[in-house]
Amino acid sequence: MVAFAAGPLPAGEHSRERPLPNGAEGETVPDDKPEKPLKAGEVIQLTTAASVQFLRPIFVRVIRELPERHTYDGWVWIEGYQLNAAGDAVAHRELYVMRAGVRLQSLPLKPTRPARRPRRPVRVG
Structure with a gap:
């Protein structure tokens, strides 16, 4: 049986808990380090990992997080x-999204045209 020092969720992928220091096995404490808020201007990709509404992934340029909600x-x-x-x-x-599913991205690239080679005149005769 695993004991937990605090919190209703067991330590796992979506839990905000971490192991106790000094190698105490099977116990966790709440993670007191808040996640960094997204900064204005960052570009993120949202997929179904962030919310089921994003079956087709989208790119979003962040204005701000809304911590008052x-x-x-x-x-x-x-x-x-x-x-x-x-x-x-x-x-x-x-947008209302799961924090763990937000992926920081660079801006999507514009498709480029293949470079055109200059044509040489053809000699006849």
């Missing part, structure tokens, strides 16, 4: 702009 542990409200394939803002959105 109380949520379940591990979930956050994010205000941001949805980006198209060119990296342009196409919609202003407020």
Whole structure:
């Protein structure tokens, strides 16, 4: 049997608990380190790992996290702009997502055209 020092959830993927110091096995304490909030200007990718509504992944440029909205542990409200394939803002959105499913990304790249080779004139005769 595993004992827990605090919290109703066992230590696991979505738990905010960590093992006790000094190698005490089978026990955990609440993680007192808050996760870093997303910063304005960061680009994130949202997939079904963040919420089931994102069957098609989207890119979002973060305006801010909305800490004044109380949520379940591990979930956050994010205000941001949805980006198209060119990296342009196409919609202003407020999104409720699972923090663990948010992935930091660089801007999506525009498709590039293959380089054109200069044509040489053809000699006839």
